[in-house]
Amino acid sequence: MPSAKIGMLVRHFSATSGPILDKAGACPYMSQAIAKSESSEASDVDLTFGGASGSSMSAPHPISASWLKRHGNRVCPVGGHTLASAEQKRGFASQTNGASALLAMCGDAASAPIEHGRVPPAQSRTPGSGLGRLPRPPQKSGRGFDFEGFYHDELKQKHDQNTYRYFNNINRLAKKAPMGHLADSEAHEITVWCSNDYQNMSRHPRVLSAMKETIDMYGAGAGGTRNIAGHNKHVEHIEEVLASLHRKEGALVFGSCYAANDAALTVLGSKLPNCVILSDSSNHASMIQGIKHSGAKKMIYRHNDMEDLESKLRSIPVGTPKIIAFESVYSMCGTVGPIERTIELAKQYGAITFLDEVHAVGMYGPHGAGVAEHLDWMLNATMPPGKLKGTIMDNLDIITGTLGKAYGNVGGYIAGSSRLVDLIRSFAPQFIFSTTLPPAVLSGAATAIEVLMESNHTRQLQQIRTRELKRALLTANIPLQSNPSHIVPVLVGSAEKAKLASDLLLSQHACYVQPINYPTVAHGLERLRITPTPEHTSQHVTLLVSALQQVWQQLGLRTVSDLLAAPQDGSDALADLFRHSQFVEDTSPLWTDAMLALPNELLTGSSSASFHCKCEAAPQPFPFPDLNMAQGPPRISS
Structure with missing residues (x-):
């Protein structure tokens, strides 16, 4: 929207809500607009908004709070989020409250100059975000439970706690x-x-080429669940690739790793008699949900605290089935799980290990198999896979990962023994009743895995x-x-x-x-x-x-x-x-x-050289050696 039009909005709105003009200078957009609009001869408040459609919108004169409530988030590209929260809190009971909301929307923190004049346009909103701005709906007497009022109160609590989620487009x-x-x-x-x-695989030419070829031949969708028309050569191939990557007997692909973690822990925790699941306190929500769904007893140990884990393991009878669930890279703090010590404790106390490598596959190890492979760098980089035995990765019972991060696609998986994989395949509703990932997605993800296995x-x-x-x-x-x-x-x-x-x-x-x-x-x-x-x-x-x-x-x-x-x-x-x-x-x-x-x-960072990966062209070697055959240090303790 032209700056003069924004200024016009502020000027006319200030006729009924004077304080806003005094403080509007705190907003970089409003301050520039006011300066330009002071000399404007325009008397209307027709607002023309930019964008591909070039749509226009007329505002009443003078502008009312109700109009601002509906359209004010398009006035200032920074303030839509705050306006939504302010409207929700104040309820827009009066035009004065509307003015306060706009002041809060702009805020003193927005007073810095616009760098290089690059002003992002107003953000679009998801349909749900509008709910938080509405005043509490009147309860319908005699109609039973007040569902809409309940929804409103739950959303209001999120807004009041500043935990309401907004999605940037x-x-x-x-x-x-x-x-x-x-x-x-x-x-x-x-x-x-x-x-x-993480690795920009979503735009790699080999990945895109594989996906285009597959979609041209096999279409957009898989056609059904794995049991009904959805089992194909693409899903078989990627499961073979994943099993080989982690040196396990089998692998099983899901629509997401959230589903994979939830499904695997649900089945194991519910099927193993009197199972106890020991969970790191910083585990992902998908693992927490799977443990809840399983109904198994859970014991939460302090994050990466092996003494606390051992203390809890010691308290459980030797013959009781136990699962230690943890992650290799914890995504919100970046800490790394002590994989080797966890394996030692699992063997000592008769537990199995469940390792989430979601934020590590494609990122660590000479072939991108994750932190477990990375910890035995020299062995995994120099020895043929068929001759490797007893590595850290080999001693893990269950590994889960994703196709949606370093591999640049979508989906998740588990890898483990053939019997374990078959158990999850046979009993997990998250797998049984879900449509198979599209063939093009599976083809692209498999190609990304292969690309990252070939080079570091x-x-x-x-x-x-x-x-x-x-x-x-x-x-x-x-x-x-x-x-x-x-x-x-x-x-x-x-x-x-x-x-x-x-x-x-x-x-x-x-x-x-x-x-x-x-x-x-x-x-x-x-x-x-x-x-x-x-x-x-x-x-x-x-x-x-x-x-x-x-x-x-x-x-x-x-x-x-x-x-x-x-x-x-x-x-x-x-x-x-x-x-x-x-x-x-x-x-x-x-x-x-x-x-x-x-x-x-x-x-050391003393060089100004910039190595920029040109993935539009055929992959070119970087000015340092490939490490697949390079000698690395001996085993690194986690």
């Missing part, structure tokens, strides 16, 4: 990774910093960018939770400020970083979760860190210096987490210098 560009655009406005590009497409090039480059970003953030006084993995959790400590920081990064700096709030992380430990990819360059890193510095200053967020100066009496959870990750935990990168096999100047 992010459209990643296949030919311009890591770039994307918002809604339909392709002219306003953004840099995507939080995608789980993109894995190496991704790790370089991760090191570079972590180093730059700490140098810039921006606090992060240090860890050995590719996850970069930037610590904020407030749900409201984490959301606002994300909005400012997007609206003023064209950087998309998603905030992570409760219940994904604990209250007071809210954060921004950043995941570099091979396509991010040193220049991208520099621009992001600069943007974060400006946002940190605008919002008065706590810095490294602030957290180090905080009391050490247990009263400050965020400071305790930061200090513990910096000074107590072993955060040495899983990818060692020897594994990266790069010149020293790149490892």
Whole structure:
């Protein structure tokens, strides 16, 4: 929408809600619009909104609060989220309340200049997001339970706690990774910093070619469940590839790894007599849900605390079936599970291991099989698979993974013994009653696995960018939770400020970083979760860190210096987490210098060279050796 039109809206609305004009200068869009509209001769308030459709909309004169409630989120591209929450809280009982909502929408934090004039358009909303803005519906007397009122109250609680989820309309560009655009406005590009497409396989030419060929020959859908017309050569092939990747007898593919974890734990926990499942306190919701569905007894041990795990194992009778469920890379904090020690305890106390490698497959190991393969780097990189026995990966009973992150597609899987896989196949309703993944998806995912088994090039480059970003953030006084993995959790400590920081990064700096709030992380430990990819360059890193510095200053967020100066009496959870990750935990990168096999100047960050993966063309070798046959260090302790 033209700036003059925005100013016109503010000017006419201020006739009934005067205070807004005095404070509208806090918003970069409103302040520019007001200046231009002061000399405007226009007397109407017809609003023409930009976009592909070029649609127009007329507003009443003077503008009413009810009109603003319906359309105000399209006025300012930054404020739609806050307006929704403010409307919901205030109920828009009067025009004065409407003015207050717009003031809250703009906020003092939006006062920084617009960088390079790149203003993202207003965000579209999911259908559900509008529910939070409505006042509580009147109860229908004599009609029984007030369903709509119940829905409203539940959503109101989410809004009041700043945990209501808004979905940004992010459209990643296949030919311009890591770039994307918002809604339909392709002219306003953004840099995507939080995608789980860790290796950019979703745009790899071999993957795309395989998918196109498959869809041309076999169509879009699988045609049914595995039992009814949905079993085909594509699903058989990818299950063979996955079993080979993890050196297991069999594998089973699901629509998602959420379904895979839920199904496997549900079946095992319900079928094994008197089963006890020991679960890491930071496990993913899919594992928690599977344990609940199983009805089995559960024991939760402190995150990565092997003494606590052993204490609980010791309390269970030897003959009782036990499952230890844990993850290799924990996605919100980036910590790494002590796989080797967990296996030792499982063998000692008669338990089986259930390892979620969702955020590790394609990212670690000489063939991308995950952290379990990575820990035996030299053996797995140099020995033929048929001759390998007794490695860490071999000693795991069940491995689960995803096709939707490093492999750039969609779906999940389990891998284990043939009898285990058959048990899940035969009893899991999540598998039995779900339509098979489309043939093109299976073909593309299998190709991505094969690409990442053949070379470590993109894995190496991704790790370089991760090191570079972590180093730059700490140098810039921006606090992060240090860890050995590719996850970069930037610590904020407030749900409201984490959301606002994300909005400012997007609206003023064209950087998309998603905030992570409760219940994904604990209250007071809210954060921004950043995941570099091979396509991010040193220049991208520099621009992001600069943007974060400006946002940190605008919002008065706590810095490294602030957290180090905080009391050490247990009263400050965020400071305790930061200090513990910096000074107590072993955060040495899983990818060692020897594994990266790069010149020293790149490892130390002293080189300005930028290695940008050109996936549009045929894959080209990078200026460092392939590590498939390189000698790595001996086994690395987890």
